[in-house]
Amino acid sequence: MNAKPQFLLVNPKVLPDVFEKVIEAKRLLASGKVKTSSEASKSAGISRSVFYKYKDHVFPYEDQAGNRIITLGLRLSDEPGVLSSVLTELYRNGANLLTVNQNIPNDGIANVTVSVIIGDSVAGVEEMIEALSTIHGVIESKTI
Structure with missing residues (x-):
């Protein structure tokens, strides 16, 4: 029985831009540029409900090949x-x-x-x- 993969590496060009906006909102929160998820969502141009729906499921990929x-x-x-x-x-x-x-x-x-x-x-x-x-x-x- 084959298990389905839990993660996929996908070029963001083929995805709706909402996923990149969720990542941007997460970066804003992590950097301290905004204090709340509401501010982060607004700054990234998405609704709070979209942010909460995807925040635990969308992650940036940082290429560490040279490091x-x-x-x-x-x-x-x-x-x-x-x-x-x-x-x-x-x-x-x-x-x-x-x-x-x-x-x-x-x-x-x-x-x-x-x-x-x-x-x-x-x-x-x-x-x-x-x-x-x-x-x-x-x-x-x-x-x-």
Whole structure:
């Protein structure tokens, strides 16, 4: 017995424009440009009933083909500014920060995991790790 697919990837050119307007309304709400679904619906040019009918069933597709997500494992000395220096260096290397998780320091060492998106603009993961290892207070840096 074949199960029907739950999701389809469809070019919006063949769909009624109401679906794109629902996505626009959702973006307006998420960005904080509007405060209520009523304002979002009005700004996007749809009725509230249309927004509520489709809001949980229409999602934008973001092409991430050129992006890679990597997670770095770091051991940092418990000194002011070390984590900030690491994040600044990641930014300089073109990484887009997704998550940071720092454990409570133990014996003067804090274990930190950082997830970033790196695109084509980044020279390479190895070069990024090498740049991080030159920062004062970085004891170890590696991909996990």
